[in-house]
Amino acid sequence: MGKVVVIGAGQAAASLVARLRAEGHDGEITVIGAEAVPPYQRPPLSKAYLLGEMDQERLYLRPRDFYEAQGIELMLGTPVTAIDLSARTLIANGEMIGWDDLVFCTGSEPRRLPAAIGGTLDGVCVVRTLADVDAMAPRFTKGARVLIVGGGYIGLEAAAVASKLGLKVTLVEMAERILQRVAAPETADFFRALHSAHGVDIREGVGLGALTGAGRVEAAELTDGTKLPVDFVIAGVGIVPEVELAEAAGIAIENGIRTDATGRTSAPNVWAAGDCASFPHKGAQIRLESVGNAIDQAELVADNILGAGRAYEAKPWFWSDQYDVKLQIAGLNHGYDRVVVRKGEGTCSHWYYAGATLLALDAMNDPRAYMVGKRLIEAGKSPDPDAVADPATDLKTLLK
Numbered sequence: 494m495g496k497v498v499v500i501g502a503g504q505a506a507a508s509l510v511a512r513l514r515a516e517g518h519d520g521e522i523t524v525i526g527a528e529a530v531p532p533y534q535r536p537p538l539s540k541a542y543l544l545g546e547m548d549q550e551r552l553y554l555r556p557r558d559f560y561e562a563q564g565i566e567l568m569l570g571t572p573v574t575a576i577d578l579s580a581r582t583l584i585a586n587g588e589m590i591g592w593d594d595l596v597f598c599t600g601s602e603p604r605r606l607p608a609a610i611g612g613t614l615d616g617v618c619v620v621r622t623l624a625d626v627d628a629m630a631p632r633f634t635k636g637a638r639v640l641i642v643g644g645g646y647i648g649l650e651a652a653a654v655a656s657k658l659g660l661k662v663t664l665v666e667m668a669e670r671i672l673q674r675v676a677a678p679e680t681a682d683f684f685r686a687l688h689s690a691h692g693v694d695i696r697e698g699v700g701l702g703a704l705t706g707a708g709r710v711e712a713a714e715l716t717d718g719t720k721l722p723v724d725f726v727i728a729g730v731g732i733v734p735e736v737e738l739a740e741a742a743g744i745a746i747e748n749g750i751r752t753d754a755t756g757r758t759s760a761p762n763v764w765a766a767g768d769c770a771s772f773p774h775k776g777a778q779i780r781l782e783s784v785g786n787a788i789d790q791a792e793l794v795a796d797n798i799l800g801a802g803r804a805y806e807a808k809p810w811f812w813s814d815q816y817d818v819k820l821q822i823a824g825l826n827h828g829y830d831r832v833v834v835r836k837g838e839g840t841c842s843h844w845y846y847a848g849a850t851l852l853a854l855d856a857m858n859d860p861r862a863y864m865v866g867k868r869l870i871e872a873g874k875s876p877d878p879d880a881v882a883d884p885a886t887d888l889k890t891l892l893k
Contacts, residue, residue, distance in 0.1 A: 494518050494520035495520050495593025496521040496522070496523070496591065497513060497518070497522050497596065498524075498525065498590060498594075498595050498596070499523070499595075499596045500597050500598065500738065501525075501597065501598035501599040501600055501735075501767070502524050502525070502526025502531065502567070503532055504534070504784055504788065504791075505767030505788070505790065506526070507524075507532035507554040508788045508791040508792055508795075509596060509598065509766060509791035509792065510522050510560075510563075511555070512792045513798065514564075514565070516799055518795075518799060521566070522564070522565045522566065523568060524565060524567050524568065525568045525571050525583075525590075526569050526570075527570070527572040530553075531553055531557055531560065532554045532555065533553050533554060534552050534554060534784075535621070538552070538621075538622075539647070539650050540653075542626060543633065544657065544658070552623070568585060568586070572586075575741075576738065576741070576742040577742075578743065578760050578761075578763065581593065592762075594762050594798050596765065596794060597739055597750050597766075597769055598765070598787075599736075599739075599767075600735055601732040601734050601768040601769060602733060602735055603619040603620070603728065603731070603732050604728070604731045604732065604733060605619060606642065606701070606728045610704060611703055611704030612704065614704055614708070614710040615706075615709035616706070616709045616710040616725040616726060617725070618725060618726065618728070619728050619729075620651055620727060633654075633655065633658050633660060634658075634660075636659060636660070636661065637724045637725070638660070638721075638722060639655050639662055639723065639725055639726070639727060640665065640701075640726045640727070641662065641663070641664040641726075641727045641729055642701050642726065643664075643665075643730040644665075644671030644672060644673075644695070644697065644729075645674065645675060645731065647729035648664055648671075648729030649664070649671065649672075649729075649815055651729055653688070653691070653816050656688070656693050657691075661692075662692070663694040663721060663723075664696070665699050665701060665715060666695070666696070666697050666698075666699070667699065667701075668697070668698070669698050670697050671685060671695065677832045677843055679832050680843050680855045680857075683857060684820075687816060687818060691816060696715070701713060702714040702716045704723075704726060710724075710725060732768070734749040734771075734780060735768075735769050736769060739758070739765070743760070744758050744759055744760050745758065748771040748778050748780055749768075750769050750770050751778060752764070752770050752772050753772070754772065754804035754805050755793070756770070756790065765794075766791040766793070767786070767787040767791060772790070772805055774807055779807075783811045786807065786809065790805060793805050808867075808871050809822075809825050810822060810824075810867060818857055818858055821856045822854070823853060823854055823866050824851075824853030824854065825853055826845040826853040827852070829845035829846060830846065831847075831878070832845055833846060833878045834882065835859075835862060837859065837884055839858060840857065840858050840859035842854055842856040842862035842863070842866070844866065844878070844881050849878075850875050851866070851869055851870060851875040851876065852870070854866040862888060865891060869891060874891075874892075876891040
């Protein structure tokens with residue numbers, strides 16, 4: 494079998510190479526990663542790891558000796574600088590490496606605050622890599638004043654950790670409300686109340702005007718004229734797919750590295766999976782930024798490198814942990830026109846409908862609703878909204 498080279502050493506890469514070996518690929522496999530550590534979990538970085546509840550070794554998706562035992566070469570701390578598609582070679586750390594199949598698992602990178610508004614001052618942080626969190630962790634001291642820019646899930650999770658550690662937290666969201674791009678007003682209301690109850694100062698419809706300080710950030714000026722003293726800032730303003738290397742090689746880009754339903758890019762024997770890859774879904778070219786997608790798409794690509802010829806059928810699911818609330822999301826809510834609220838004792842779920850069609854749900858501390866809703870969405874079934882809203886309805890009966 495041919496040599497498979499994977500660029501990127503995150504969740505998608507780890508899943509892909511493990512699948513290749515499990516399915517019998519006996520050719521060479523090389524994983525090239527810019528970070529100096531083996532593939533690791535990212536979600537716990539800003540939660541359990543930052544809180545000190547998980548050490549670095551537990552972050553690793555596989556122990557280091559797994560890769561050695563499986564004959565998988567890890568080239569870590571080694572950025573790829575050039576790709577020659579016609580010669581099927583690439584340059585990494587000055588070394589030319591050949592490949593028969595190449596896979597982009599380059600993931601995504603955080604959007605950063607512009608230098609023009611003080612985004613490069615010391616103390617302006619992002620949350621993406623192990624190094625990011627290690628650099629930021631010493632700033633999380635009780636009583637420190639942190640400004641979080643962005644009211645999406647990244648910003649809200651950072652706010653929850655900071656609040657739990659006793660920091661004074663202000664969160665600004667320039668849109669009309671938090672979670673405006675990804676969730677219904679009902680879900681935003683739930684999490685706004687949750688954070689307010691924990692002392693987080695949430696300011697909506699207010700952006701960041703500028704950060705000021707002598708070398709390090711000392712104050713923030715908001716667009717409403719407010720000036721806040723700050724000890725550090727966390728930018729949680731979204732992520733963008735890592736496509737520069739693929740684009741420079743001449744590979745088609747469309748909302749990420751464009752793939753077909755099998756994971757193939759526009760170049761022969763070149764594939765992509767995970768955050769960096771877009772794929773056809775219901776008439777659009779979409780990307781999914783989630784662990785579940787990284788695993789499923791990577792395993793599909795591994796199978797297709799081995800000749801399976803399968804098409805990707807996305808089953809979107811996501812989660813977020815904030816304080817003692819576990820949010821579980823199934824489906825995609827794009828195009829919803831109605832939200833059905835179901836409340837239980839200590840639980841809540843929001844069901845998104847477009848007409849009579851169930852699209853997605855947000856379940857807060859309600860794993861039963863999540864599991865039932867996910868199965869319904871994947872089966873293309875849409876229960877009566879009134880039955881969903883009725884707390885007397887046994888959700889399992891909706892599956893029949």
